[in-house]
Amino acid sequence: MVERIPENIEVIGKETLYEKFFRVDEYLLKYPRYNGTMSRPISREVMERGNSAGVLLYDPDRDRLVFVEQFRVGVFTAGAYPWVLECAAGIIDEGETPWQVVIREAKEEAGVTVTDLEPIADYFASPGGISERLYVFCGRVNVDHLPKYAGLENEGEDIRVVVLSSQEVEQMLNQGKFNNALTIIAVQWFVLNKDKLREKWGKS
Secondary structure (H helix, E strand, O other), X not given: OOOOOOOOOEEXXXXXXXXXXXXXXXXXXXXXXXXXXXOOOEEEEEEEOOOEEEEEXXXXXXXXXXXXXXXXXXXXXXXXXXXXXXXXXXXXOOOOOHHHHHHHHHHHHHOOOOOEEEEEEEEEOOOOOEOOEEEEEEEEOOOOOOOOEEOOHHHOOOEEEEEEEHHHHHHHHHOOOOOOHHHHHHHHHHHHHHHHHHHHOOOO
């Protein structure tokens, strides 16, 4: 059920603090409290980066999943190993649908063609300070003739394409090997829905 946004949220002011690849806006606002009164004015900063879409790539005929591995600067600055195993994903450009994005990104980042799409979920990346909404899918692909490396040179991408069996992926999930929300959500959904998905896509 989609809740209606209350009309009495009062935006007192808004200022753009930073704008480059991302944009950071500072809001001064008041909102209705649970006890029926209005909150005092509060200041909140929000990073605006648009919405994104990602896809867990699955070959039901060979029972293999495809991931992409690439350097992530946020992970590096957090002091962790910065090459991250992920689902193919990208930012939704103006005029694009989430479906179009994941088909494009699967081709650019993993060198595969998506022939079927199954919606998994949509969620907010970090509701307290980021406006980004992510749309997650499972996409049917054929893992034959995959490239070892992919990505767009003009976007500075250097991507390793990784193919794993569904058993390996489930084991990695149970061992906590995935460290990003998009991939964890997609893989958890896959483990719960694999049999129904294979039946739908013609594999028992």
